[in-house]
Amino acid sequence: MSQMQAVFLPGNKQVEIRSIPVPEVGPDDVLLEMHASCICRSDLSLYYGNAVVGGGDATGGFVCGHEPAGTVVATGKGVTEFAVGDRVAVYLAIGCGVCAHCRRGDMHLCPKWKCLGFTYDGGNAEFIRVPARNLLKVPGDMSAVAAAISTDAFGTLFSACRKVGVNGLSRIGIWGLGPMGSAGVLAAKALGGQVVALDPIAERREFASKLGADLVLDPTDPQAAQAIREFSGGEGLTGAIDCSGNTAAHNMALDALAPLGRMAFVGENAQTTIRPSDQLIRKQLTVFGSWYFGINEYQDILATLSTHRIDLERLATHTFRLDEAETAFRLFDQRETEKAVFVR
Template identity: 75%
Template sequence: MPNNMTAVFLPGNKQVDVRAVLVPEPGPDEVLVEIKASCICRSDLSLYYGNAVISGGDSNQFVCGHEPAGTVVKVGEAVTEFAEGDNVAVYLAVGCGVCHHCRVGIHYLCAKWKCLGFTMDGGNAEFLRVPARNLLKTPKGMSHLAAAISTDAFGTLFSACRKVGVNGLSTIGIWGLGPMGAAGTLAAKAMGGRVVALDPIAERREFAESLGADLVLDPTAPNALDQVREFSGGEGLSGAIDCSGQTAAHNMALDAAAPMARIALVGENRETTIKTSDHMIRKQLTVFGSWYFSIDEYADILALIKSHKIDLERLATHTFDLKEAETAFRMFDNRETEKAVFVR
């Protein structure tokens, strides 16, 4: 085991700092994971710019990255359910372990929670120390790259689709076809829904179509809303998921929704404006935020991936070495990549 490792920090102001730091030593109930794949997420750009969407610490002190996967290389003396050589992904939220929210598996609602890559060391490094309870054992045959994507990117949209109630009778709209929207297209199709995917970028629409979207549209086109309504038989969408975080997309989704529809807001946005009477009261819509997934959902996430032979690696358009972190974040920020992943 080496004494030092390469790790990536995001101090803000579009700076990327690649440092050599000590390899951490796991405590009694912790494990040390050798990271093989770690994804860049759009929320990481809040650290990149210096306005973190999850606050509570100095980002310059913590290794970034909240979507890692790898192999267990050392276990603490109290760890019994994991062993050296296990392939794992890592759940990003570290809770107290004993409050109600932790007991039911929603660690990110814990009042004392910490977040990988934001308020504690994350996975954009050669090694990561985490509590053993945060490990997600991955099945034989799943690559580390697919395992990393299966967490925040795919798992978040799986959970959103489940909350929306996607099934074989559903007609679902997905706004914003970056990595999250693309993952949502895969998840919604696997759950049986018909999907209309919307994004102003033509290449993203083409990619969503290749993933199985039934209809792809430019939401800024004058007749886009009419086409959505026609696609949904005139009644409107039974559900919608916004991954863009744009107020215009929120309002278009609400306009396109059928009465009693369910709308999940996934894209980060500090504030938005909607037509309360027309959308919420008259149509009796249910609009809610959806972030990440409960840890007990991971078994179902893996089951859907396996049963529908979902190729998550298709979502990774670019891979990088940790030493190329400055280039990786610059390209991701400039939308020259979709899902970008550090691999070893």
């Protein structure tokens, strides 16, 4: 049995590179050779040892990495729709396949789901084994890095933008300009919205400007709320997306929304305090959580990327080899990077 290198996050900011057997494919599985696998904010919950995804089973005992892309190198006997050589990204939720959520394409809502990189071996390795039904075929001219970013980063924000109802008349605020918020700027612009992007870190605001944000603001600037009002013609925002998980941002966004506005919570936060009477009830806002995307949305995600010629590689400010994993997670944790990607 041949061995491969794989990255584990057992907690306490430990990063372990172990040699483990290359997985064998079952009848409905494929084996991918990995070419790109992104680091994500949610990985840091494993890195610290307080996993937010996957419940009690997510204790760092699985290969991490839930945003992988690679090439099919082996297929199980029952696999008919994919072949060796296919270039693919991987949908992170492995569902039961038959519940109402799975059949709708929302495998991440399946009560029996397993999550790549948390409760199922993920992509920060030389190879990964996944069920063929989790493969997302990508166009020939899409790089592996772009394919990996098209899943959790762009896909999540595309889905959130859609739920917020972004269109050509929208005035959208995006709070938190890490990789998620940055992808949100790209998605909201592609769907036709005017975008104000907010983050206390100057480099992140500059980056969002380059990605097409119409206005960037430091949310800690006392003038910021007034600037949003002016940006929205005095009427308030039609939509807001919080990628920061920050209570001050939640409140600023709710305050900035116009009556009947819609807000998606994307950034993780176990607890927050808001003022329902002023912020929700009187304005009749719709506020909801959004994470990841339905696998049935991926076709539209690819179509949007290609129609608007969106170069997702721009979000990958840092690339690393697997053996540099410790540095990669440290820099990502310190917010020194936008999307950090393992490549090979």
